[in-house]
Amino acid sequence: MQNDLFGQQDIQLADADLSYVPDFLSVSEADALLAVLRGTLAWRQDSIRIYGREVKIPRLQAWYGDPEAQYRYSGLDMRPLPWTEELRELKMTCEQFTGSRFNAVLANYYRDGADGMGWHADDEPELGTSPVIASVSLGQRRNMDFRHRHNGEKYRIRLGHGSLLVMAGLTQQYWQHALPKSRKAMDDRINLTFRRIIHPTQR
Ligand SMILES: O=C(O)CCC(=O)C(=O)O
Numbered sequence: 676m677q678n679d680l681f682g683q684q685d686i687q688l689a690d691a692d693l694s695y696v697p698d699f700l701s702v703s704e705a706d707a708l709l710a711v712l713r714g715t716l717a718w719r720q721d722s723i724r725i726y727g728r729e730v731k732i733p734r735l736q737a738w739y740g741d742p743e744a745q746y747r748y749s750g751l752d753m754r755p756l757p758w759t760e761e762l763r764e765l766k767m768t769c770e771q772f773t774g775s776r777f778n779a780v781l782a783n784y785y786r787d788g789a790d791g792m793g794w795h796a797d798d799e800p801e802l803g804t805s806p807v808i809a810s811v812s813l814g815q816r817r818n819m820d821f822r823h824r825h826n827g828e829k830y831r832i833r834l835g836h837g838s839l840l841v842m843a844g845l846t847q848q849y850w851q852h853a854l855p856k857s858r859k860a861m862d863d864r865i866n867l868t869f870r871r872i873i874h875p876t877q878r
């Protein structure tokens with residue numbers, strides 16, 4: 676891990692491009708954002724079809740973005756809601772920091788340790804081959820696990836309140852990630868992944 680003056684930590688992992696910024700937001704900014712987003716985003720618990728059965732996903736979600744930023748996710752059509760003021764502002768902060776443009780955000784709400792996200796990569800064709808994804812975490816510190824698709828190598832990172840994780844380059848091609856459930860008592864957590872959906876004609 677290499678640290679720079681701004682507290683950005685470049686995670687040295689083969690076939691990945693990951694950097695972690697623990698204090699991306701101040702504690703007071705992160706506290707305020709957690710409270711506002713918890714209360715104002717249009718949280719819903721979607722179901723996905725697994726082997727023909729409807730299964731509720733273990734978390735709440737909401738999808739915001741530019742009108743054309745449509746996304747298919749495990750068979751769900753995600754139509755973006757228009758940006759809220761807070762999300763648009765945070766998007767701009769992420770754009771300035773990463774030098775990338777985003778046109779949508781997937782918001783996830785983990786109510787407690789029983790909520791989580793299974794192994795996956797953000798490798799939908801809508802995102803292109805080497806997407807930059809800016810992931811902001813608020814609330815309960817949770818583990819995020821990575822596993823290499825070919826050699827099984829594993830890596831665990833703890834995502835704290837007000838942090839930013841940037842996933843770029845080959846990360847989604849070579850690695851999967853998951854947010855494991857926990858039996859420990861846990862507070863709630865919001866995660867926001869800013870993405871850029873590429874229009875079908877530009878893929
Ligand atoms: O909650 C997290 O930190 C991860 C979310 C994630 O992987 C996703 O939204 O694709």
Ligand SMILES: [Fe+2]
Pocket residue numbers: 795796797852
């Ligand atoms: Fe993901």
